[in-house]
Amino acid sequence: MTDAAPAFAALGDPTRLTLVMRLSHEGPLSISRLTDRARITRQAVTKHLRILEQARLVSSERAGRERLWQLRQNRLKDVRGYLDQISGQWDAALERLRVMVETGE
């Protein structure tokens, strides 16, 4: 979790977020499939995938003549961890409130 910053930066772009969402819903996809619905060039999709790859959010592997791109689920979990963390802080704060109002401490 210590190096989450590049992941956040990489996700701070609507096109890249869309790519991540598609990989999340549809599983591993080729560049052609990802370009289909992206309304941007294959080159642009490749550029965005490289940025996501550098942030270790996605990885690719060769499958026959194509290269398939897939999500690295653990990295995405780190990003979701931010809200979990704040949520956990509230849980802890609420337990302290509970002790105070229920026991009169």
Added chain:
Amino acid sequence: MSTDRIEKGILLHAPLERVWQAISDSAQFGHWFGISFDGPFKPGTRVGGKISMTKVDPEIAKLQQPHLGKPVDFWVERVDPMRSISFRWHPYAVSPDADYSKEPTTLIEFTLQAIGNDTQLTITESGFDRIPLERRADAMKANEGGWSHQVKLIEKYLAMPRPS
């Protein structure tokens, strides 16, 4: 999962008036939250404070130690007696060198409902999508380890015998 909003609910075995005091009186709020405030919660005002150690829990107090004395600002939005109170603040504004003043705030709303002699408290914090991404990442770095401590704490609490 929403990335913009957190909602929390808790049923407190205490009367509504007691819970209202605990969330609307800045001294009492500070007692459980771990902030000593300079003044009362008045709608439309900013209340400054400093991170203090919670008096309720020694283990959490230890975790707060490194942040001790850091300034925190609350902007009091609305106060609807016995029902709700809302604030704005900079979530996780704990980095010593960062200037948070120009950054967007999140909105925290506390809502109360009496259920017999108990009180249902709902807290929502929203507006995280507007917080700069690098700040969200900072917050994660700053609090690494904190979350697992809290889980342990809650487990410990749940294992304690409770008044029925």
